[in-house]
Amino acid sequence: MYIIANAVKNIGRNKGRNILMAIIIFAIILTTAVSIIINTTTSAIIADYKSRFGSEVSIETNFEMLQNKKVAESYKELTPQQQIEFGKSDLLQSANFSATIDISPRKLSSLSESEMDDFISDFISGAIRADGTKNPETVPLKGKIIATDNPEADKDFKNSTRKITSGEMYKNLNECIVSQQYADLNNLSVGDTIEVDSYYKNDPMTHSLTITGIYMDNTMLGSNLEVISSMENRNNEILTGFDTAVNMEMFNVHGRVSVQYFLKDPTLLPAYEKELREKGLADYYNVVTDEAGYKKVVGPVEGLAGVTNTFLIVVLIFGSMVLILLSSLAIRERKYEIGVLRAMGMKKAKVAFGLLTEMLVITVICLVLGLGVGLAASQPVADSMLAGQIELAEENSNTNGGVPSSGRTGLGAPTFSSDVKPLSELQVNLSADAITQIILISLILAGISSVAGIMYITKYEPIKILSERN
Template sequence: MYILKNAFQNLYRNAGRNLLAAGIFLVIITMSCVALVVYNDADNIAKQYKDRLSTEVLLDVDERKVGEASEDDETFRRPELADELIRKMAASKYLKKAMYYVQMEAVADDLKYTRPIDYEDMEMQRAGEDRVKTRAPQYYLNGFEDVSQAEPFQSGEAKLAEGGRFPKEDNECLISDTLAELNNLKPGDTFQTKSIYHTDKQGEPLEEMTLKVSGIYHREYSEGEMDRDDEIFTSYKLLIDPRYTYEPVFYTKFFLKDPKDLDAFAREAYDAGLSEYYSLSTDTVAYDTFVKPIEQMCVISIIFLWVVLALGAAVLIILSALVVRERKYEIGVLRSMGMKKSKVAVQLVLESALIMTVCLILGIALGSLLAQPVTDMLLADQMSQAMAGPSLAGSMGGASFGGLATDNNPITHINAALSLTTITELTGIALILTAIAGAVSAVCAMKYEPMRILRQRD
């Protein structure tokens, strides 16, 4: 108890010296906090992007082959994906996850629409096909085997309103709250819709679909983006039914268990019937452009952390040695009074621990405030360098289902939040620094003999 009391009293007796030590401790903890917050949060984002970009398979159209085939045959038309092929690819042992859906452009003349309805017919002709009558689409029907797995619902961008549920039957659907309000629709109501095409490929009239509303969803849109009511979510099976669709348009997302399995998965896909006019790849453009700058942020922050710790530890060692020299008479008095060396050492370590505890709390608070602007500055600098480089602009010529060689968005913001992991790491750093300062003080104090100290006093 005496040791603890004396340690507290020494903090006040030697205020100037202890304030200097506290200032050094505070700078180290604050800078370490900033570096660790930047590193941990950037590393988490990089891992998420790395996992997705290195394992997501892009199914691209090989435009060079398509162009060559079109030159040889004006009626050439690239083979479209089919349901059977997609299911075979989705069942591959090399995939950890497969997501696919089908989309149909549709009209529903009995429904009100946010934009004027164009009732006029027009003719459309695809390569190698006869002209067919079609209409301007009012709605996009998106068919999923499980609508709850659709990206807007998975990301939280869209949410079901109370009283509704995801479709269970083939003829059920989800509509937007805007569409529901315009047409006074509620769960349980039905409406008619049909493809924009009048006939199928054999010239037979396509049938209308009767859709039953199972639920209503609300979707959040980014600033400047228009509120849309034209997306209706329904079952996959319904939209591939030849009675209703001219030709299903499929969208796919395949995720490999291991990026090294890309070639094996590609061979399997071609054996299953994938046309040679498609190529399989991972999104290396987005990986190089978006992930590497974040990884560079991690490197910068960890180097900064080690520099701060190395310089800080060196200064603390020197300061601790000088402090003991100044306090050698005090140590001599304590030793001559019978205090053991171990207790003197404990008191010196305890004093460092008390100072460090206060600095740890203040350093975490200051570091958390500085972390966000530092993160924003580093991210802006790294991304500007990446976007100015040739990798993105020179590699986006190919087409894919997203329209470009990459449909991934760059990282524009990292939330620099203080996590429990960061607090734990800072506590560990504080304990190590306390141990270093205390150990140096104790070692220096132990070499002084009490009687010699007292005799040498001026």
């Protein structure tokens, strides 16, 4: 008990030296607290963004390989079944599936029908293809089936270009929604059942759908509806679920699939590509991630975490060196005091414990102040650093050039967009993990500050210390 009481009194006896030491320790703890608070917050946000955003994957044709005649002759487009199979992987966070089927309902009228539709159909129907085969006999195309497994991801509904005005979005098999314009033309309402047919003249492959909702469609606003075909008029699109489309007979004949694949993490790309190759993906297809999109969202936060980590390491290294230097200078002033205590019979361990206690008391006071000031300073520091990282990311994206990857596989489906927005602000908080790290580093600093005195005590005997008083 005497040792602790004496250590506390010594703090008051050597005010000047201890105040200087406290300022240094406070500065180190403050910068450490700010860095760790920001770092733990950004780490949590990065993990959250990775889980929600993932990394978009695109399967693209390698046109350089197709320059080889042998490779070009073996080229085959990805089948809908392959694209669906590629979405069944534990490495993926999610996969957005969509399908498009050209249709020609026999019992329904379509908007923008004209003689041009008949002319196009007559030109294509039964025509001889380049490979010598013959096109099937067809009737004029009158619209499309657009099927998605995640209708809420469709950008037209997200930006209110399309909006349900009656009924509800399809949920079950063989349910659909149609545009208000299409419903008015055909005198349709919620609950009605419609029949959709393929454009094959002699094989309609009829499929029945129940209307669960009617949506107002503003996608054609500003378009000259008098000069477009019924296929080009998006008011003719019948929207349904992906499973419904896959179960249609006409899908197996001329359906098209588009898929967005999202990895759980960009680093999983090699493993995912290996998995796709094993499932039959040809070498003339490349598997790439949308790194630009991922970096746009997560990059500024990762950059901020990297800066704070580097700053923390530098502060701890230089701060420790300064503390060792100050401790060495301070112990020279206290040689006589240590010599007297040792001459009185106090053991080395007890003298060392007293010096360590002094530094622990100073460190605890600095720790309390550093945590409070650090938490208050972390928010403006984080805002300033994040703004710099966002600006740097934008500059890099503007100077990199090139055409960004779409992240899509397949053609003809509506465009999806991710719900995750690039981070523009960071709300820091003092977590239990951050407090634990700061306390641990503070204790290490206290030990480093006492190391010079402890080494001095261990090295010299009392008589040697007293003889060197002058």
